[in-house]
Amino acid sequence: MNYKSTCKIFQKLFPACFLLILAGCTTREPELRTVRVEVPVLVPCKTKEVAVPPWAAAGLQKADSLEVKVRALLAERRQRIGYERELVAAVQACR
Structure with missing residues (x-):
C-alpha cells in the first residue's frame, strides 16, 4: 500500500x-448519584444568661467594723467563684 x-x-x-x-x-x-457532604455549620448558642449576683461588699459603709468588712469580702469571694463557675459552664455548653 x-x-x-x-x-x-x-x-x-x-x-x-x-x-x-x-x-x-x-x-x-447520565448517571445520577447522591453524595453526602458533611460541612460544619455555625449554630447560635442558646443558654440562659448568667445573672450577676448582688455582691456582698457592695453595701459596705466606711463606718462598718473590720470584722463586718472581712466577712463581706469573704462572702463576695465565694460569690465570685460561683459566678465564674456558672460563666464557664455556659461557655462549655456552647461548644
Missing part, C-alpha cells in the same frame, strides 16, 4: 468512527 491509498482509507474510516463514538455518547443516560 502506498501513502495515497492509506489516506483515502483513513478519510473514509475517520468520519464513520467519529459518528459511532458520537452516537455511543448520546444514547447513554
Whole structure:
C-alpha cells in the first residue's frame, strides 16, 4: 500500500468512527448519584444568661467594723467563684 491509498482509507474510516463514538455518547443516560457532604455549620448558642449576683461588699459603709468588712469580702469571694463557675459552664455548653 502506498501513502495515497492509506489516506483515502483513513478519510473514509475517520468520519464513520467519529459518528459511532458520537452516537455511543448520546444514547447513554447520565448517571445520577447522591453524595453526602458533611460541612460544619455555625449554630447560635442558646443558654440562659448568667445573672450577676448582688455582691456582698457592695453595701459596705466606711463606718462598718473590720470584722463586718472581712466577712463581706469573704462572702463576695465565694460569690465570685460561683459566678465564674456558672460563666464557664455556659461557655462549655456552647461548644
